[in-house]
Amino acid sequence: MEKNIVVIEGDGIGPEVTRQSVKVLNTIAEQFGHTFHYTYCLMGADAIDKTGNPLPDETIEACLNSDAILFGAIGHPKYDNDPTAKVRPEQGLLKLRKSLQLFANIRPVTTYASLHHLSPLKTKNIEGVDFVIFRELTGGIYFGKKEVNEERTQASDDCVYTREEIERVSHLAFQYAQQRRKKLTLVDKANVLETSRLWRKVVQEIAAQYADVAVDFLFVDNAAMQIILNPKQFDVVLTENMFGDIISDEASVISGSLGLLPSASIGKGAALFEPIHGSYPQAAGKDIANPLGSILSAAMLLDHLGLAKEAALVREAAEWTLSNSFVTKDIDPVNFYFTSTIGELICDYVSNRVPGGINKANIELRKSTII
Ligand SMILES: NC(=O)C1=CN([C@@H]2O[C@H](COP(=O)(O)OP(=O)(O)OC[C@H]3O[C@@H](n4cnc5c(N)ncnc54)[C@H](O)[C@@H]3O)[C@@H](O)[C@H]2O)C=CC1
Ligand SMILES: CC(C)CC(=O)C(=O)O
Ligand SMILES: [Mg+2]
Numbered sequence: 274m275e276k277n278i279v280v281i282e283g284d285g286i287g288p289e290v291t292r293q294s295v296k297v298l299n300t301i302a303e304q305f306g307h308t309f310h311y312t313y314c315l316m317g318a319d320a321i322d323k324t325g326n327p328l329p330d331e332t333i334e335a336c337l338n339s340d341a342i343l344f345g346a347i348g349h350p351k352y353d354n355d356p357t358a359k360v361r362p363e364q365g366l367l368k369l370r371k372s373l374q375l376f377a378n379i380r381p382v383t384t385y386a387s388l389h390h391l392s393p394l395k396t397k398n399i400e401g402v403d404f405v406i407f408r409e410l411t412g413g414i415y416f417g418k419k420e421v422n423e424e425r426t427q428a429s430d431d432c433v434y435t436r437e438e439i440e441r442v443s444h445l446a447f448q449y450a451q452q453r454r455k456k457l458t459l460v461d462k463a464n465v466l467e468t469s470r471l472w473r474k475v476v477q478e479i480a481a482q483y484a485d486v487a488v489d490f491l492f493v494d495n496a497a498m499q500i501i502l503n504p505k506q507f508d509v510v511l512t513e514n515m516f517g518d519i520i521s522d523e524a525s526v527i528s529g530s531l532g533l534l535p536s537a538s539i540g541k542g543a544a545l546f547e548p549i550h551g552s553y554p555q556a557a558g559k560d561i562a563n564p565l566g567s568i569l570s571a572a573m574l575l576d577h578l579g580l581a582k583e584a585a586l587v588r589e590a591a592e593w594t595l596s597n598s599f600v601t602k603d604i605d606p607v608n609f610y611f612t613s614t615i616g617e618l619i620c621d622y623v624s625n626r627v628p629g630g631i632n633k634a635n636i637e638l639r640k641s642t643i644i
Contacts, residue, residue, distance in 0.1 A: 274307045274308070274578070274579075274580070275308040275309075276307070276308070276309050276340040276341065276578055277309075277310045277312065277338070277339050277340050278298070278309050278310065278311050278312070278339060278340065278342070278343055278574070279311075279312050279313075279314055279332075279335050279336050279339040279341075280295060280311050280312070280313050280314070280342075280343050280344075281313075281315070281332065281342065281343070281344045281345065282345045283319060283344065283347040283362075283552065284317045284318045284319050284345075284346065284347050284362060284552040284554075284557075285348060285349065285551070285552025285553055285554045285556070286345070286346065286552060286553045286554075286556050286557055286562035286612075287317075287344075287345025287346040287347065287552055288345060289557075289558070289562060289564070289612050289613070290345055290346075290548065290562055290564040290566070290567040290568075290612065291343060291344075291345035291567055292613075293564035293615065293616030293619070294343055294567045294568050294570065294571040294616075295311065295343070296617070296620050297571055297590075297616065297619050297620055298343075298571055298574075298575075299620075300619075300620040300623045300624055301575065301580075301583045301587065301623060303624070304583075304623060304624060305580070305583055307583075312335050312339065314329075314335050315329055315331075315332055316328055316329075316347055316362075316365040316366065317346075317348065317349070317362035317363075317365050317552075318347065318348065318349035319347075320332070320362075320365060321360055321362065321365075326360075326365075327347075327360060327361065327362050327363075327364045327365030327368070328364070328365035328366075328368045328369055332365075332369070333368075333372050333373075336369065336372075336373055336543055336545070337372075337373065337543060339543070340578060341544050341545075341546065341574045341577055341578060342373075342544065342545040342546065343545075343546055343547075343567075343570070343574060344366075344545055344546065344547040345547070345552075345567065346547070346550060346551050346552040347363065347365060347366050347551075348362050348363060348552040348554070349362055349552065349554060350554050357425075367415060367416065369545075370410050370545075371411050371416065373538075373540065373542075373543040373545065374540040374541040374542070374543070375411060375538035375540040375543065375544075375545055376411045376412070376438065376441055376442055376539075376540040377407060377409070377410060377441075377442045377445050377446075377538065377539050378409075378410040378517065378536055378537070379405060379406075379407060379408075379449070379536060379537045379538075379539070379573075380405065380407075380408060380517070380521045380534060380535075380549055381403075381404075381406075381534075381535065381536075382403070382405070382504075382521070382525070382527060382528060382534065383402065384399050384401070384402045384527060384528055384529070385528070385533075385592060385595045385596070386400065386596070387595050387596040387598070388528070388529035388595060388604065391529050391604060392526065392527065392529055393526065394526065394527060398502070398503065398504065398505070399527050401505060402504045402505055404504065404507035404509065404510060404524075405449065405508070405509050405510070406510045406512065406520065406521050407442060407445065407446035407509060407510065407512070407517070408513075408514060408517025408518065409438065409439070409442045409512070409513050409514050409517065410442075410514060410517075410538055410540075411438070411540070412434050412435070412438040412513070413432050413433070413434060413468070413514035413515055414431070414432035414515050415514050415515060416433075416514075417430050417431030417432050417433050418430075418431045432466070433468070434468045434471055434472065434513065436471065439472050439476070440475055442511070443476050446509050446511040447482070447483040447509075448483075449509055450483070450486045450508060450509040451483065451485060451486060453508055453509060454508040455486050455487060455508070456486065456487045456488075456489075456507075457480075457483075457486050457488050457489075457508070457510075457511055458488075458489050458490070458491055458496075458506075458507055458508075458509070458511070459488065459489075459490050459511050459512065460491050460492075460493050460510055460511070460516055460517075460520065461473055461490065461493065461512065461516070462492055462494075462516075463490070463492070464492055468513070469513075473490060476488065476490075476511065493512070493520070496510075496512075496520060497519075497520060497523060500520060500523055500524055500527070501523070501526070501527075504524070521534065521536075521549050522550075525549065525550075529604060530563055530603040530604055531550045531566070531603075532550055532553075532563025532564075532565060532566050532601065532603050533563060533565050533566055533569070534549040534550070534569075535547075535548055535549070535565075535566050535567070535568075535569035535570035535572070536548065536549050536573070537570070537573040537574075544574075544577050546570040546571065546573050546574040546577070547570055548566025548567045548569075548570055549566060550566055560611040560612045560613055561601060561603075561609070561611065561612060562601065562603075562612050563600075563601040563603050563615075564601070564612050564616055565591050565594075565595075565601075565615070568587065568591055568616070568619060569587070569588065569591055571587065572584040572585075572588050575587065586623055587623065590618075590619040590622035590623050591619060593622055594615055594618050594619060594622075599614070599615060599618050600615075601615060
């Protein structure tokens with residue numbers, strides 16, 4: 274199979290985690306006889322530095338002409354700490370999502386037996402947790418009209434949703450639930466927000482078309498608690514843009530680290546794959562960030578290309594690293610391996626196909642020589 278993949282490394286840890294995913298995709302290509310052509314594009318603070326624009330037109334153009342997009346992360350403290358900056362890295366990502374009409378962001382939350390002991394949550398509450406957050410991605414408060422007065426004493430962000438925006442992501446979420454445990458939870462704030470009441474009404478109507486899916490409704494404040502208290506109750510969680518952004522970072526605590534969670538953004542054609550974390554600037558260039566969120570996003574990319582066997586092998590390799598304690602600093606702050614070593618180990622596993630073929634002594638050597 275021959276495919277064109279756009280790679281947007283972005284800022285902070287974006288480049289170092291994305292490079293591990295490209296290594297893994299290349300190993301998959303070698304093992305299975307595929308050819309992946311990569312086009313590298315700019316976005317975020319890096320793009321502002323080089324072009325003055327957080328999302329150059331060439332990036333949109335390349336993405337529209339690609340089979341899939343692999344994205345790292347954007348964002349830089351010089352903008353986070355300057356609330357008056359008019360041009361900002363995040364504008365690039367929001368505009369890309371809108372331009373490509375990536376209206377559904379799928380964020381799976383799973384747990385790994387070898388990491389249970391690291392969670393601040395009780396093992397009995399998290400073992401077997403397996404749910405998916407369907408986050409609406411191109412509407413709501415992140416895209417509403419923004420205003421600030423001249424004196425900067427008052428500001429507003431409008432939250433707008435149309436019926437059509439709610440319907441299209443809801444149908445995808447219901448269909449996803451049909452393939453899983455047939456339960457869908459809408460998370461909203463319908464006791465206060467008009468947009469949430471529209472969400473609830475539309476989802477109630479759509480539910481009639483999916484009689485085999487059990488639907489329930491949770492206010493977002495309660496949902497934030499339930500995700501920590503009893504995460505096993507969830508199968509598919511459907512929610513608007515900002516609530517999905519917030520509860521998915523929260524849900525990563527169940528898995529063990531924000532660095533573990535992948536995502537797929539889909540919509541009207543293009544498809545983009547990115548870890549759910551940001552640019553983690555404190556770790557940039559240190560080779561300590563967890564690359565698994567990105568590598569598991571690459572697995573979702575492979576699934577999207579119809580390469581299910583390949584995707585499964587990448588997931589198996591990722592699980593193999595975790596269960597053999599080949600983990601980054603976020604998972605084990607004392608005995609940790611570097612970002613690049615985890616990438617290499619996953620490539621080794623993918624090419625050898627059997628864990629017995631990997632020489633543990635060499636891995637220990639790689640760890641100690643780098644430290
Ligand atoms: N999709 C994107 O590109 C996103 C960009 N951002 C941007 O990223 C910048 C930093 O934002 P933060 O709020 O600090 O969020 P962040 O997600 O970059 O980091 C928050 C914390 O999560 C942990 N973490 C994140 N990624 C990790 C990884 N791969 N391995 C190990 N630990 C990891 C670290 O403890 C870190 O301090 C900001 O400029 C923000 O706007 C934030 C979220 C998403
Ligand atoms: C720029 C932000 C909306 C990115 C973010 O936090 C996310 O997509 O998770
Ligand atoms: Mg986020």
